[in-house]
Amino acid sequence: MRRVAGMVVLGLALGGLALAQSSLLINGAGATFPYPIYSKWFDEYHKTNGAQINYQSVGSGAGIKQVTEGNVDFGASDGPMNDEQIKAYRSKNGSGILHFPTVLGAVVPTYNIPGVSVTLNFTPEALSGIFLGRISKWNDPAITGANKGVSLPGNDIVVIHRSDGSGTTYIWTDYLSKVSGDWKDKVSKGTSVSWPVGLGGKGNEGVTGLIKQTPNSIGYVELIYAAQNKILYGTVKNAAGSFVKADLASVTEAAASAVKTMPDDFRVSITNAPGKNAYPISSFTWLLIPEKFKDSAKRDALKGFLKWAITDGQNNVENLSYAKLPKEVVDKELKAIGKVQ
Amino acid sequence: MATSTINVPNAGPVSGSRSFLAKLRNGDEIARVVTFLFAATVVLIVVLLVYQLWAGSALPRHKFGLSFFISKVWDPIGEEFGALPFIYGTVVTSAVALILAVPLGIGAAIFLAELAPQKISDPLQFFIDLLAAVPSVIYGVLGVFIVIPLMRVWIAPALKATLGFLPLFQGPAYGVGFLTAGIVLAIMIVPYIISVSREVLLSVPRDQREAALALGATRWESTWKVVVPFARTGIMGSIFLALARALGETMAVTMVIGNTPSISASLLAPGYSIAAVIANEFTEATTETYTQAFIELGLVLFLLTFILNGLARLLMMLTASRGSGTGRA
Amino acid sequence: MNMNSRLKMRKFVSAFMLTMTGVCAVTAVSVLFLILGYLVYHGGRDINWNFFTKLPTPVGESGGGMANAIVGSAKLLLLASLIGVPIGFFGAIYLAEFSGTKMAFVVRYSADLLNGVPSIVIGLFAFALVVHPFHHFSTIAGGFALGIMMIPITLRSTEEFLLGVPNSLREAAMALGASKWKTIATVIVPAAYRGILTAILLAFARVAGEAAPLLFTALGNRYWSPGWNQPIESLPHMIYIYALSPYEDWQRQAWAAGLVLLGLILAVNIVARVILARGVAVPRS
DSSP states (O other): OHHHHHHHHHHHHHHHHTOOOOOOEEEEEEOSTTHHHHHHHHHHHHHHHOOEEEEEEOOHHHHHHHHHHTSSSEEEESSOOOHHHHHHHHHHHSSOEEEEEEEEEEEEEEEEOTTOOSOOEEOHHHHHHHHHTSOOBTTOHHHHTTOTTOOOOOOBOEEEEESSOOHHHHHHHHHHHHHOHHHHHHTOOSSSOOOSSOEEESHHHHHHHHHHHSTTEEEEEEHHHHHHTTOOBOEEEOTTSOEEOOOHHHHHHHHHHHGGGOOTTOOOOOTTOOOTTOOSSEEEEEEEEESOOSOHHHHHHHHHHHHHHHTGGGGGTGGGTOBOOOHHHHHHHHHHGGGOO | OOSOOOOOOOSSOOOTTOOHHHHHHSHHHHHHHHHHHHHHHHHHHHHHHHHHHHHTTHHHHHHHTTHHHHOOOEETTTTEEOOHHHHHHHHHHHHHHHHHHHHHHHHHHHIIIIISOHHHHHHHHHHHHHHHHSOHHHHHHHIIIIIHHHIIIIIHHHHHHHHTTSGGGOSOOOSOSHHHHHHHHHHHHHHHHHHHHHHHHHTSOHHHHHHHHHTTOOHHHHIIIIIHHHTHHHHHHHHHHHHHHHHHOOHHHHHHSOOOOOOOSOTTSOOOOHHHHHHHHGGGOOSHHHHHHHHHHHHHHHHHHHHHHHHHHHHHHHTTTTTTOOOOO | OHHHHHHHHHHHHHHHHHHHHHHHHHHHHHHHHHHHHHHHHHHGGGOSHHHHHSOOOOTTOOSOOOHHHHHHHHHHHHHHHHHHHHHHHHHHHIIIIIOOHHHHHHHHHHHHHHHHSOHHHHHHHHIIIIITTTTSOOHHHHHHHHHHHHHHHHHHHHHHHHHTSOHHHHHHHHHTTOOHHHHIIIIIHHHHHHHHHHHHHHHHHHHHTOOGGGTTTTOOOSSOOOSSSSOOOOHHHHHHHHHTSSOHHHHHHHHHHHHHHHHHHHHHHHHHHHHTOOOOSSOOO
């Protein structure tokens, strides 16, 4: 008994002794989508600056909540905060919160049809029809019309969507809401929605796993996921009428073509962007930085980080299959960083 | 007999006018008070938890009232929330898990306690205890890569071929669904049943077995009709633990159940459970009503556990006359 | 002759059922070896000296490890045990030795209810009590959440084993003039010690693999966590993040972490049983 007590005391002491450096620790939480690039960036920045920026991917919604309540120093989200949330932040903290886009991502339609190993073309009507449950067979004219030369079977389509609330779903449903009035009325956009049909897979991994195992299925996953795992995915017809395959260039183009209409607070949806080669299901992801910082060391570290991330840091993103920010957006942001006090 | 009511009398008068301090000097009183405080803490924690759940779910409770229990709609955008599909899924998957895990667990425990020599039984027990430590997410991934294909390619077709006339096994077999989730859950909860049951069986006094054998019982009869009933309450306790784990399991279930809030008689259909939907959508919940709907779901699960536990205890009390004679609730 | 054939039938049933129990045991153990095999196959390569000594590196960079997660898990589990074990153990003593049936019923029921609460809800409860009022995530909050989860298993199982101690031992102690608490401390608990240890180790194993309650309490930390008041990393949390990521490199590390976690639990199990071994008072049949 005494031995146990001794060990416990020793353990506590050791734990307390791990009070190593007095190096700065900044905590942030939010979206899962940019987690890989953020962890790379924070690690790189730590090597040069020394500040330890600890980012945890708890989800966009949780990130917004935690930064609003002041439990973390900054947040991150795949979907911009809505007016209600911004008001809530202001009333809780006395000052505002700023959005800074960091990288671009895209969502792609993936499928598993026995006998089909080519890239299929999807029109907005086809995608919305399938996910609404109206188009139920693969050889429906809405699908075959865009894929002449491919023989599609008359099998029932199995729809797979995300079960966990996520920015990916937000981007996908945001796009469908823009291209389909029916979708907008019946389902609308959000990180979690009430799906008319389909099975739910948890995370990109879950969706991909289900698609691999379920013949005649279709689902949506993040581009980085599809690229890293070499999954077959289709093209989507954009607002300019061309069928575009999602890749880093077409995603950056989507952001560039939306710059002219971008508001100063960077809260913009770039789905169904107008550019000729723009991929229509693209999106920014944002860091949510408070306008006012009590701790000047934290503020300076974060401002320094932001400046670095949107300029030099962009060199790291393509390796991990994220798309770079277009130059116009970067310039605008560099000016906006000055607002952080 | 619920307690050992053996109170060792103390030297000195035991009158009402005895001062509190004098009572304290009695080691037994201190022991009673101290241990009481610890036991009371458990109740306190539960009360606090219920209070938090109640207070934190005020919005949806006022908005939906009792219809929360019977509504099948779950619409985060339209802010319509109903718990019925989740309640159904939780009950069904836990039932399947118990049906599979209890015979397996008790059987294994009997083997380890009665038949296996100590040199085999003890190391095997170490390993089975390890199963309790495997993180939920690993069970989930293994469920995805091993159980789902097994289900889709072998188990579901076999079930449909033999028992397909039952509504239990109708409809397309996607691989995910209630049955798959039940199987994964069964694997997760079996260690609790084995571990505790084995210890309880081991502590049954030797003379019980010997008496049975002396009366001419076979080894199995002695085990099943004498030893196991003697250990009945301990084994039931382990089943309670296992059931509780099944009801509250999140990660592994959400990866194999199909995450579709629908009610279906078929075990092969996809479904959802309370814990799974909380794990999936809670962190992204945007509005207050939406967030609190999950707290209310937590409250519903609590209620469900309350009822299921009550029913199980009732069952135990009603069948208490046979066997061990310890009719503890 | 009738008797003989009936006897033969009973003997057959006996042999058959006992074999079936063997089958059950083999099934249970093979599942474990299947899991271990999967982990070894997919993650074995990533277990090296770096794993135990270095901090995590971003995806694609080799040489990283989970040193902070290992230490983090140790700190969290230590806290959890300090909270969960005393409450469970002493509470069980109260139930078994002192309480009346009503209180016993209430406490047992409460423990069973607590056990059924999803781990993520326990995390939210701990968040409301320990994170929200202080506005930061911490090791203490994580330890608190895990500690609560340890209580039901410890309490219910310990109580079972205490009650299983035959009354003859209690009566013998009383006959020798021992007071109640002395009887408990020197006779009853040692007699039930094996089962109690099993209960505690089972509870420990259960919470060692939990990530959900840590999401909103300990949060997670890519770096070392000084003291007890900062966010902290843990092995199950790393597994959760890495296993569900799109990168094969990270997925392999997740399996490696799973293997290390199980290895550490096994080590704790063995060490606990060896160090705290005393003679078993109740003889095995």
